Amino acid sequence: VYLDEGIPYITLPTLLELKTASGMTAAHRLQDLADVIQLIRANQLTLEFADQLNPYVQDKYRELWQAAQVVEEY
Numbered sequence: 001v002y003l004d005e006g007i008p009y010i011t012l013p014t015l016l017e018l019k020t021a022s023g024m025t026a027a028h029r030l031q032d033l034a035d036v037i038q039l040i041r042a043n044q045l046t047l048e049f050a051d052q053l054n055p056y057v058q059d060k061y062r063e064l065w066q067a068a069q070v071v072e073e074y
Contacts, residue, residue, distance in 0.1 A: 012039070012043065013052050016036055016057070016061065017057050019032040020032070020033070020053075020060050020061055020064070021057055040065055041068050047062060049065075
């Protein structure tokens with residue numbers, strides 16, 4: 001946790017690690033995996049960003065990154 005002008009925050013890699021691990025380990029937390037996909041899209045993250053993450057979540061991040069590349073057409 002970091003402080004910026006007294007406001008606590010976590011880094012993007014940490015947020016992604018927490019969300020990914022939560023979705024991987026709790027069947028009722030699937031929204032966390034959807035959040036990771038949205039974070040990948042919103043921040044235009046690369047596949048190589050996985051290398052910055054804890055090894056426990058790297059493969060799942062890569063899987064979610066692939067899912068984030070799909071463009072939905074309605």
